[in-house]
Amino acid sequence: MIRKTWLAYHDPLTNLGNRLLFTERLEHGVARAARDETLLAVIFLDFDNFKHVNDSMGHKAGDELLIGVATRLKEILRSSDTLSRFGGDEFTILIENYHSLTEVNAITRKITESFKTPFSVEVKSIYISVSMGISIYPTDGDKADALLRNADSAMYRAKKQGGGCLRFYTLELTETAQRRINVESEIRNAIKNNELRLNFQPQFDAQNGHLIGAEALLRWHSSTMGEVSPGIFIPIAEESPIINELGRWVLETACRQAKEWLESYQINFRMAVNISVRQIQKDEFIQQVVDILDETGLPPKKLELEVTEGIVMNQAETERLQKLREMGIKISIDDFGTGYSSLSYLRDLPVDRLKIDQSFVRDIGSNSRDEAIVRAIIAMGHAHGLDIIAEGVEESEQKDFLRHEGCDELQGYLMGRPMPQASFARLLEQNNLTNMV
Secondary structure, eight states: OHHHHHHHHBOTTTOOBOHHHHHHHHHHHHHHHHHHTOEEEEEEEEETTHHHHHHHHOHHHHHHHHHHHHHHHHHHSOTTSEEEEEETTEEEEEEEEEOSHHHHHHHHHHHHHHTTSOEEETTEEEOOOEEEEEEEETTTOSSHHHHHHHHHHHHHHHHHTTSSOEEEOOHHHHHHHHHHHHHHHHHHHHHHTTOEEEEEEEEEETTTOOEEEEEEEEEEEETTTEEEOHHHHHHHHHTSTHHHHHHHHHHHHHHHHHHHHHHHHOOOOEEEEEOOHHHHHSTTHHHHHHHHHHHHOOOGGGEEEEEOHHHHTSHHHHHHHHHHHHTTOEEEEEEETSSOOOHHHHTTOOOSEEEEOHHHHTTTTTOHHHHHHHHHHHHHHHHTTOEEEEOOOOSHHHHHHHHHTTOOEEOSTTTOOOBOHHHHHHHHHHHTTOOOO
């Protein structure tokens, strides 16, 4: 009976209190702070890139790291502070009975400094950084749930700003969080109410100018909010389960359209579709792709899936991509050069094409460093048998440089902006694979 009671309030891995125990102590702490007119702080901690430890070293190593983190945090905190593990790599700290933010800042500095020392995991030295969010009673909430929620929002802001830092809660965070909730709800309605559409940006052979494909780009005209920028709603969707439903809609719609164009124009044409991390993490994703290709009749070799470098650095996702590639589907690394780019990984990655990020293309002609990076990407891609496509080509000087350096394909406003289905169909009719560059 005693053991069951203990388990109800504690995390068996770290022996720290769990969410239930922390919430109860926070509620009591708020009552004391109100009575004694003292301050109270809630710190929400999340470890940056902890998932990479689990993925590369296994869950046993991840557990060992969590135990080491708990031990180190306990050594830093006062006996009157409450440290809990909420789950995964999320920890919370309750600091009571203090009278100025200077005391809280001193504790957070100790935490930050302590993480500069590596953790020993399976005889290896592992460095991790921590993102922290803080809410203060009574200015940031006078109830336990509000303080927790607001500390979590502040921590989320810290992670969005690159991690490894501390952020205090502000009212702006609550307003931002509410906007996110509203947009996510509207996205669900958008799927049901047929408010979504695809635009298509043409892709060309850099050497002969032939139109060879298109990238499907999601657009949304909301009945309540008007035209919503993809830069707003796509990041929100990617952090929610709704991305799987949204991603399926995009993939199915793009494949159906590609099949229609292939039959109508008898062209050598492929359709590129962006795939999110959440989609490829799902075990059923491969079967979903198979089902969509069967339903639409699009040959696998006419479909290209664009993924980020982060996905192909993960073993489980890499194996799924390999299975898709074995079916004949092309795999492209989007925004190449902005993430983990490594020559050592290119040898074994299941990819066919590298897409040079537009940030490097933008300054061709004025930035010799970016030009050198572009040359290096083209050279190392070709050395590994990969095709190279450059996005964001907007000026003739950029196009000429890329062609001269041997870039295989081009995409950008210079050759064609994203356009609705009807406009792209007219492009196919008018050009019929003639030189457009």
